[in-house]
Amino acid sequence: MxxxxxxxxxxxxxxxxxxxxxxxxxxxxxxNGSGKSNLISFFKMMNEMIGGRLQQxxxxxxxxxxxxxxxxKVSSNVDAIVDFESNEVTYSYAMALxxxxxxxxxxxxxxxxxxxxSFAFSSNLVEAGLHLESxxxxxxxxxxxxxxxxxxxxxxxxVFHFHDTTPTARIRQYCFLGDNHSLLPDAxxxxxxxxxxxxxxxxxxxxxxxxVQLVAPYFDDFVLEPSAQKDLLLNxxxxxxxxxxxxxxxxxxxxxAICLISLLLQPVExxxxxxxxxxxxxxxxxxxxxxxxxxLKAASEHVQVIISTQSSTFLxxxxxxxxxxxxxxxxxxxxxRPGAEKLDAWLEEYSLDEIWEKNVIGGGPH
Numbered sequence: 001m002x003x004x005x006x007x008x009x010x011x012x013x014x015x016x017x018x019x020x021x022x023x024x025x026x027x028x029x030x031x032n033g034s035g036k037s038n039l040i041s042f043f044k045m046m047n048e049m050i051g052g053r054l055q056q057x058x059x060x061x062x063x064x065x066x067x068x069x070x071x072x073k074v075s076s077n078v079d080a081i082v083d084f085e086s087n088e089v090t091y092s093y094a095m096a097l098x099x100x101x102x103x104x105x106x107x108x109x110x111x112x113x114x115x116x117x118s119f120a121f122s123s124n125l126v127e128a129g130l131h132l133e134s135x136x137x138x139x140x141x142x143x144x145x146x147x148x149x150x151x152x153x154x155x156x157x158x159v160f161h162f163h164d165t166t167p168t169a170r171i172r173q174y175c176f177l178g179d180n181h182s183l184l185p186d187a188x189x190x191x192x193x194x195x196x197x198x199x200x201x202x203x204x205x206x207x208x209x210x211x212v213q214l215v216a217p218y219f220d221d222f223v224l225e226p227s228a229q230k231d232l233l234l235n236x237x238x239x240x241x242x243x244x245x246x247x248x249x250x251x252x253x254x255x256x257a258i259c260l261i262s263l264l265l266q267p268v269e270x271x272x273x274x275x276x277x278x279x280x281x282x283x284x285x286x287x288x289x290x291x292x293x294x295x296l297k298a299a300s301e302h303v304q305v306i307i308s309t310q311s312s313t314f315l316x317x318x319x320x321x322x323x324x325x326x327x328x329x330x331x332x333x334x335x336x337r338p339g340a341e342k343l344d345a346w347l348e349e350y351s352l353d354e355i356w357e358k359n360v361i362g363g364g365p366h
Contacts, residue, residue: 035333
């Protein structure tokens with residue numbers, strides 16, 4: 001199965017220069033402002049680039065100079081190389097974004113390479129140009145989405161963000177019945193996805209329902225009834241009553257848990273290649289953290305998972321080899337894996353969260 005292996009990233013927000021290797025399950029830990037969310041936002045930007053929406057992304061996230069490390073006077077461009085491995089072949093995507101008039105970023109260079117996996121990963125891969133397949137152009141000229149294996153791989157690295165549970169959040173509103181191809185990043189089409197699961201794969205649907213009942217014992221089932229206008233609301237029923245409740249009557253934590261459970265328990269063939277979630281523990285009860293951590297581990301047997309967390313309680317549900325520690329010094333984010341071998345002596349007496357709280361592995365305030 002294809003796998004995201006490495007990322008080399010320069011001059012992106014707090015990340016001046018970083019080489020990061022990824023495993024099946026990757027848990028980013030670090031203090032506030034260390035750079036965890038910046039790394040995750042890079043994958044979001046990559047999604048938008050492949051879809052030809054880079055300028056829209058820049059417009060919605062602020063000015064382009066906020067994307068460059070310490071602004072354009074210090075860093076005039078963002079460089080990145082993303083490596084995927086599949087069947088002993090490494091597919092690499094290298095790109096450079098250049099700061100331009102109008103406070104925007106332009107795609108100055110894109111290169112796709114295909115090499116044997118034995119080739120050493122190098123930040124000079126762009127210049128080397130080994131086994132060059134194609135040089136890609138600006139989105140308006142290239143129309144590359146879905147036309148190469150590499151573009152499909154990059155599109156399949158999906159960032160999900162379920163933090164917005166305000167009354168105006170899209171998940172609390174009606175969604176179109178036919179919007180059920182894949183779960184949207186904010187789960188706005190969750191009701192349509194759940195109805196599709198119920199109609200086509202009852203086993204998956206009721207597995208989701210049972211998992212929701214674990215974190216919300218009062219929950220009985222979803223009530224998914226399309227209107228005459230072919231839209232749908234995430235209605236539900238409480239145990240012991242025949243009354244139907246709406247999504248606005250779910251607590252923030254319960255709603256986020258439902259989103260996470262539905263994402264992780266959907267059919268394997270519907271899972272994206274890489275699932276990326278920023279702080280999935282937000283607003284969840286400690287028992288719910290157990291459930292979500294177990295589901296993340298189970299999902300990592302089929303696809304890759306990248307999450308960030310600031311919860312020591314949540315961290316303790318994972319293994320030391322899963323952890324990537326993020327630190328920031330002098331405004332520069334660094335990434336390293338402490339690894340179980342380095343922590344063996346500590347783990348004999350302390351749990352992983354206690355080791356983090358003692359700042360043994362870094363990832364704490366400086």
